[in-house]
Amino acid sequence: MLTLTCPCCGVIAEETEFAPGGEAHLKRFGPGSSDDEFEGYLFARKNPKGVHFERWRHAYGCGKWFLAARDTNTLEVFATYKAQTTEPPADVIAKIKAKRPDWEGYK
Amino acid sequence: MSEAVSALSGQTHEGFVTVSEAGLVGMISIRSDLEAKGLAKALKAEGLPVPGARRIETVDGRSIAWMSPDELLLICAHDEAPALTARLAEALAADHALVVNVSDARAMFTIRGDKADQVVMKLSPADIATLPEGEIRRSRTAQVAAAFWRSGESEISLISFRSVAGYVMGLLEVSAREGSDLF
Numbered sequence: 001m002l003t004l005t006c007p008c009c010g011v012i013a014e015e016t017e018f019a020p021g022g023e024a025h026l027k028r029f030g031p032g033s034s035d036d037e038f039e040g041y042l043f044a045r046k047n048p049k050g051v052h053f054e055r056w057r058h059a060y061g062c063g064k065w066f067l068a069a070r071d072t073n074t075l076e077v078f079a080t081y082k083a084q085t086t087e088p089p090a091d092v093i094a095k096i097k098a099k100r101p102d103w104e105g106y107k
Numbered sequence: 108m109s110e111a112v113s114a115l116s117g118q119t120h121e122g123f124v125t126v127s128e129a130g131l132v133g134m135i136s137i138r139s140d141l142e143a144k145g146l147a148k149a150l151k152a153e154g155l156p157v158p159g160a161r162r163i164e165t166v167d168g169r170s171i172a173w174m175s176p177d178e179l180l181l182i183c184a185h186d187e188a189p190a191l192t193a194r195l196a197e198a199l200a201a202d203h204a205l206v207v208n209v210s211d212a213r214a215m216f217t218i219r220g221d222k223a224d225q226v227v228m229k230l231s232p233a234d235i236a237t238l239p240e241g242e243i244r245r246s247r248t249a250q251v252a253a254a255f256w257r258s259g260e261s262e263i264s265l266i267s268f269r270s271v272a273g274y275v276m277g278l279l280e281v282s283a284r285e286g287s288d289l290f
Contacts, residue, residue: 008176010160011243014232017246062175102192 004056007080008064021055025066025087025106049073049099051096053088056080069096111185114214116273122283124220128276129264133188137182137195139204141173149198153191155181163243163256172243172256180254180266183185185210214272216265216279223263225289227255227284249278 001062002015003004017081023045033088043076057065065083069092078099088106096103111131119127138147147157155171158164158179163172170182183191192208199206218226228235231253233246243256249272258264267275281287 012234012246016232060252061245062178064175088125 002070002075002077004068005080006061006064006078007059007066007082008058009062011058011061013061014056017058017060019057019059021057021065023054024053034098050099051078055107057084071100110200111211113275114269115276118276120276120280120283122226122280122285124142124217124223124226124283125219126216126226126276126279126283128272129215129217131185131210132213133183133185133191133208133210134213134215134266135183135188135192135195136174136209137199137204137259138177139179139182139199139202141177143202143204145199145202146204149195152198153194158283161244163241165171172254174245174254186262211261212268212269214269214275216267216275217258218263218265218279218283219261221261222288223261227265228280228289229282230278231255248275251275 003012004015004018005012026041029041050071050072050073052067054070056066056068057063066080067083067085068080069078069088072076077097081089081092093106113128113131115128117128117130119125137146139155150157152172154166154195155169156164156166158171158173161173163170168184172180172182174180181191188208188210192206196206224235229247230248231246233244238244238257240257243254245252245254247253247265248265251274253265253266253267254273255265265275
């Protein structure tokens with residue numbers, strides 16, 4: 001079972017209390033972007049076996065969006081952090097590197 | 108003026124604990140920056156504190172609960188709610204805040220008895236055994252959103268939306284049936 005800690009209200013809850021929001025840290029390509037960029041923004045998603053950054057919403061709790069860094073293979077959650085972040089914070093990266101020394105890094 | 112009626116008119120079921128719909132309860136939803144001075148002042152004028160994260164504070168029969176980083180729920184007497192809403196809205200007029208009387212959009216239930224915890228344990232993924240006194244937990248009961256807290260010795264209060272009150276009462280009644288206690 002996936003257990004997440006909501007960084008907005010501090011509640012530790014299991015997966016069914018949350019709603020998944022797909023991959024985190026996407027850069028939006030809107031009007032004026034090239035067709036390739038727009039297609040990538042709409043459809044191209046990472047699907048790693050291992051470290052992944054995701055958006056989650058505490059749907060049955062405080063209702064806030066947040067981001068989570070977790071391992072899709074072991075369901076280990078490295079960190080959860082606020083949604084107003086455009087790329088993984090340094091402390092989250094450090095935590096992942098400490099636990100997964102062979103992780104190739106974000107991007 | 109029409110007569111106010113609660114969702115299930117105080118329906119009660121006896122099992123290994125007693126579950127009942129709490130009848131008419133006033134509830135006021137306040138959305139605001141919880142750090143804002145204006146909010147603290149407006150609530151202080153009513154004798155209420157701004158609760159800390161996940162806390163529920165009770166003062167003179169009124170409770171104020173922390174619902175999310177920008178939302179509070181004030182629980183009061185049903186007939187007091189409209190005037191209280193108006194007073195708070197007036198006090199917060201200059202702030203970026205919203206005060207709404209949601210009394211008739213919610214239902215409240217009381218689970219009373221030594222094994223009250225177990226009734227909710229069976230329905231919610233939340234860790235009820237470690238739920239401290241004075242903390243409100245927003246979670247779900249089976250398929251619907253609910254919030255609950257320890258409102259007294261061997262007593263849990265639970266809030267749901269009024270539209271699902273019948274469903275929640277059904278859940279609680281089955282969960283509290285004689286002989287179905289867990290330990």
